[in-house]
Amino acid sequence: MRDLAHINKYLLKYKYHLLLGTVFIIIANLFGVVPAVIVRHSFDLIQESYQLHNLFDGLNLQQTTYDSFILSIFVFAAIIIASALLKGVFMFFMRQTIIVMSRLVEFDLKNEIYEHYQTLPLSFYRRNNTGDLMNRISEDVSKVRMYIGPAIMYGINLATMFIIMIPFMLSIDVELTLYSLIPLPFLSFSIYFVNNIINQRSEEIQRSQSGLSTFVQEAFSGIRVIKSFVREMDYDKSFNAASDDYKKKSLRLAFVQALFFPLIMSLIGLSVILTVYVGSTGVLKGELSTGNIAEFIIYVNMLTWPVTSLGWITSIIQSAAASQKRINEFLEVKNDIISEKNIQKEITGDLKFSHVSFTYPDSGIQALKDISFEVSSGQSIAIIGTTGSGKSTIANLICRMYDATTGEVRLDGISIKDFHIPNIRRAIGYVPQDVFLFSESIKANIAFGNSQITDEQIMEAADHADLTENMSRFPEGMDTVLGERGITLSGGQKQRVSIARAIARSPKILIFDDCLSAVDTKTENSILNSMKRIMVDKTTVIISHRVSSAQLADKIIVLDDGMIKEQGSHQELISQNGIYKSLYDKQIQGEESVSEF
Numbered sequence: 254m255r256d257l258a259h260i261n262k263y264l265l266k267y268k269y270h271l272l273l274g275t276v277f278i279i280i281a282n283l284f285g286v287v288p289a290v291i292v293r294h295s296f297d298l299i300q301e302s303y304q305l306h307n308l309f310d311g312l313n314l315q316q317t318t319y320d321s322f323i324l325s326i327f328v329f330a331a332i333i334i335a336s337a338l339l340k341g342v343f344m345f346f347m348r349q350t351i352i353v354m355s356r357l358v359e360f361d362l363k364n365e366i367y368e369h370y371q372t373l374p375l376s377f378y379r380r381n382n383t384g385d386l387m388n389r390i391s392e393d394v395s396k397v398r399m400y401i402g403p404a405i406m407y408g409i410n411l412a413t414m415f416i417i418m419i420p421f422m423l424s425i426d427v428e429l430t431l432y433s434l435i436p437l438p439f440l441s442f443s444i445y446f447v448n449n450i451i452n453q454r455s456e457e458i459q460r461s462q463s464g465l466s467t468f469v470q471e472a473f474s475g476i477r478v479i480k481s482f483v484r485e486m487d488y489d490k491s492f493n494a495a496s497d498d499y500k501k502k503s504l505r506l507a508f509v510q511a512l513f514f515p516l517i518m519s520l521i522g523l524s525v526i527l528t529v530y531v532g533s534t535g536v537l538k539g540e541l542s543t544g545n546i547a548e549f550i551i552y553v554n555m556l557t558w559p560v561t562s563l564g565w566i567t568s569i570i571q572s573a574a575a576s577q578k579r580i581n582e583f584l585e586v587k588n589d590i591i592s593e594k595n596i597q598k599e600i601t602g603d604l605k606f607s608h609v610s611f612t613y614p615d616s617g618i619q620a621l622k623d624i625s626f627e628v629s630s631g632q633s634i635a636i637i638g639t640t641g642s643g644k645s646t647i648a649n650l651i652c653r654m655y656d657a658t659t660g661e662v663r664l665d666g667i668s669i670k671d672f673h674i675p676n677i678r679r680a681i682g683y684v685p686q687d688v689f690l691f692s693e694s695i696k697a698n699i700a701f702g703n704s705q706i707t708d709e710q711i712m713e714a715a716d717h718a719d720l721t722e723n724m725s726r727f728p729e730g731m732d733t734v735l736g737e738r739g740i741t742l743s744g745g746q747k748q749r750v751s752i753a754r755a756i757a758r759s760p761k762i763l764i765f766d767d768c769l770s771a772v773d774t775k776t777e778n779s780i781l782n783s784m785k786r787i788m789v790d791k792t793t794v795i796i797s798h799r800v801s802s803a804q805l806a807d808k809i810i811v812l813d814d815g816m817i818k819e820q821g822s823h824q825e826l827i828s829q830n831g832i833y834k835s836l837y838d839k840q841i842q843g844e845e846s847v848s849e850f
């Protein structure tokens with residue numbers, strides 16, 4: 254329950270919805286009591302009129318009593334219909350205030366979680382899987398909404414109904430009230446018990462369902478691998494097994510759900526029998542009228558749903574509290590990548606690493622060891638090295654996705670930690686190693702980082718990324734939609750769209766993280782050469798495995814196991830006759846032998 258305190262601020266925000274809703278519930282319940290009283294009067298009237306009718310047998314008065322009886326019955330019927338209609342109207346208002354409030358809170362809570370997710374550092378996303386992030390913002394928020402909406406609504410309904418009806422019933426007959434209410438606590442407890450089983454089984458089904466979805470999603474994403482390794486039949490069997498598990502769990506749930514209504518009906522039936530039995534003894538003793546029995550049966554029926562809902566409300570609150578606990582766990586995660594000074598200024602692009610070491614917090618892997626280098630604005634630097642040598646980690650530190658464990662990264666002579674973070678990231682055009690494009694048009698993808706961009710600038714960026722010729726072959730040119738809803742680009746084409754996207758925002762620092770690996774050396778050189786013009790006043794960091802990319806840079810760093818092994822210009826490194834030189838010999842010779850084919 255303590256976890257649900259987080260929601261109180263929203264209840265306060267929508268206090269008028271809550272207050273109005275409560276008023277509507279009270280009014281609706283008052284209109285609910287009226288028909289019961291009228292039914293009692295009708296029953297009593299029938300009995301009295303019957304006696305009078307017999308008494309005035311053969312007299313003119315008999316017709317007069319009959320007429321006034323018919324008139325009264327009409328009036329009673331009209332009152333019952335009017336009360337039912339008014340009750341319905343106020344119940345509509347009740348749902349329009351409280352259920353609407355729950356939807357508004359759901360909207361706010363989802364936004365709060367999403368905004369918080371956006372502030373969290375990359376390390377958070379490494380630690381938690383996407384399914385978990387999605388579940389907390391969808392499933393868990395829905396469960397919390399059930400608490401704000403139905404649980405609060407039926408809770409208030411239950412309380413007002415008891416406050417209105419019990420004194421009313423007690424004023425008529427204490428004994429009859431007690432007997433007719435005896436089965437209700439059992440009803441409430443049984444519902445709570447059955448509902449808990451239903452919840453447990455529903456959760457099992459949900460788990461099974463999400464396992465099934467993950468399986469299917471992976472099977473479709475990896476369909477090329479599955480088909481080429483002829484594993485369709487094995488996947489078929491695994492799907493069958495997962496699907497069978499889902500079916501069995503659903504049947505187990507259906508069994509308990511089938512018990513739900515018979516259980517409610519039998520306990521209501523018991524209440525009615527007790528009311529009729531105790532009521533009739535009262536009638537025989539002359540303490541009660543038959544109208545009272547009819548009235549009490551209506552009260553018992555009216556109380557049944559709220560009492561039933563008590564069990565339901567309890568289990569809704571329990572699962573909402575568990576969901577809110579999970580949501581709070583994420584909301585309490587603080588972003589440790591923050592800036593205290595929040596300096597905002599135009600960045601020119603002088604970049605300096607001073608004795609930077611970095612260990613990934615989640616894996617404990619030391620990716621960088623005592624890295625120092627410097628690049629001035631307008632210069633380019635290439636970082637070359639073996640797999641896992643720490644190249645992308647350098648890019649991560651420049652974008653301030655992580656902070657250096659020791660040492661310092663400086664931009665324009667100021668510690669990167671002192672800059673307003675969006676200020677740094679807006680100055681960077683980052684082309685990541687794993688290309689990610691949105692399922693939108695090529696144009697929208699290129700314009701992604703620059704909302705002010707013109708069509709000419711988009712075309713220019715596409716041109717620099719050597720994409721124009723390819724694009725003219727796409728069905729709708731720049732407006733061709735990519736991804737699931739559109740065409741699939743080749744690896745090299747994707748990389749070039751990603752490059753165009755980075756260039757299009759006219760950044761001060763360009764980072765190419767191994768982003769030309771899927772294009773041939775000729776296209777790679779043509780892209781790098783055509784970009785020389787735009788690289789003039791920018792700092793460019795080229796991360797690559799290939800000497801062919803690195804040799805174009807003003808400075809080259811050779812990384813191995815997180816350490817700088819060699820540093821200098823292409824010519825200097827060639828003359829050093831070290832790792833770079835041997836890499837150069839191997840790769841250039843390799844290319845020559847390939848070009849002979």
Ligand SMILES: Nc1ncnc2c1ncn2[C@@H]1O[C@H](COP(=O)(O)OP(=O)(O)OP(=O)(O)O)[C@@H](O)[C@H]1O
Nearest residue numbers: 379613615616618620639640641642643644645646
């Ligand atoms: N997010 C992460 N969490 C934990 N460890 C990581 C993470 N990213 C990289 N590492 C580890 O840090 C080391 C350096 O990785 P990095 O990605 O910087 O290498 P790289 O030189 O870019 O490699 P490649 O050329 O294969 O892309 C590797 O040992 C890797 O396993």
